[in-house]
Amino acid sequence: MKQDKPIAIFDSGVGGLTVYQALRRTLPRERFIYLGDTARVPYGTKSAETVAAYSLQNSQFLVSLGVKMLVVACNTASSYAMETLVDHFDMPVLGVIPAGVRRAVALSRRKRIGVIATESTIQSQCYQNQLRDIDVDIVVHALPCPLFVPLVEEGWLDHPVTREVAQIYLAEMSAREVDTLILGCTHYPMLKAVISAVLGAGVNLVDSAEAVALEIGSILTALNLERRNTAAPEPDEFYVTDSTAKFQKVAEIFLSHKLENLHHVDLTLLPKID
Ligand code: DGL
Numbered sequence: 001m002k003q004d005k006p007i008a009i010f011d012s013g014v015g016g017l018t019v020y021q022a023l024r025r026t027l028p029r030e031r032f033i034y035l036g037d038t039a040r041v042p043y044g045t046k047s048a049e050t051v052a053a054y055s056l057q058n059s060q061f062l063v064s065l066g067v068k069m070l071v072v073a074c075n076t077a078s079s080y081a082m083e084t085l086v087d088h089f090d091m092p093v094l095g096v097i098p099a100g101v102r103r104a105v106a107l108s109r110r111k112r113i114g115v116i117a118t119e120s121t122i123q124s125q126c127y128q129n130q131l132r133d134i135d136v137d138i139v140v141h142a143l144p145c146p147l148f149v150p151l152v153e154e155g156w157l158d159h160p161v162t163r164e165v166a167q168i169y170l171a172e173m174s175a176r177e178v179d180t181l182i183l184g185c186t187h188y189p190m191l192k193a194v195i196s197a198v199l200g201a202g203v204n205l206v207d208s209a210e211a212v213a214l215e216i217g218s219i220l221t222a223l224n225l226e227r228r229n230t231a232a233p234e235p236d237e238f239y240v241t242d243s244t245a246k247f248q249k250v251a252e253i254f255l256s257h258k259l260e261n262l263h264h265v266d267l268t269l270l271p272k273i274d
Pocket residue numbers: 011012013015016041042043044045073074075076077118121149184185186187
């Protein structure tokens with residue numbers, strides 16, 4: 001039965017585990033298959049064409065496993081690959097950007113919204129355009145924060161260096177009086193406490209991972225795709241394109257537990273699609 005198939009999630013690497021975790025929590029009856037393209041990470045510095053081509057291959061692999069929905073956890077891939085993926089696959093494909101945008105607009109009182117993300121996501125103007133599409137009066141301040149990704153992967157979630165870096169990056173957000181900040185990169189929700197300490201409790205932080213997880217529940221219902229089987233789902237499955245050992249180590253920073261069912265996959269062996 002279509003409804004009992006798993007939901008696929010992919011990311012450029014380990015960061016998408018924030019989205020996985022939010023989905024796991026929000027949809028306890030569903031089963032998930034996660035792919036981290038660790039051999040080709042980072043996506044956040046790459047061109048639109050490269051990110052779209054990698055995303056297509058990732059999805060091709062996941063779709064071959066028999067899934068009912070594709071969730072693009074990576075913000076950079078959500079910025080550049082949605083059209084390609086929607087064109088190629090006959091199933092619902094969801095990125096993280098629209099949910100984060102809607103949540104930010106709902107929360108912002110003064111229409112001054114900040115977006116922090118990778119270089120490529122900011123360059124794509126995806127967040128900026130979608131915010132202004134909802135309300136032309138919104139003032140958007142967008143800023144790449146590339147050092148946050150390695151700091152999170154180092155496990156420096158509450159480290160003096162991370163606090164210092166956050167202060168330097170986010171000073172302009174305070175100067176421009178943003179009242180809402182979108183954490184537009186998979187890794188940034190891990191730094192919520194540091195970011196909030198720098199900006200103060202008056203600034204709303206939008207975690208795109210949580211925002212998309214909340215929306216996917218209603219989308220499954222609307223599309224009649226909720227899992228029917230009342231038995232507990234099979235354990236979730238994880239795939240990576242580089243070493244499983246390295247992924248396991250960093251995954252523990254994100255999940256605070258060890259991952260079961262972690263496998264290596266070689267995407268270069270997939271048949272080519274146009
Ligand atoms: N997953 C990426 C994103 O959310 C961050 C890491 C990378 O640059 O690949 O944009």
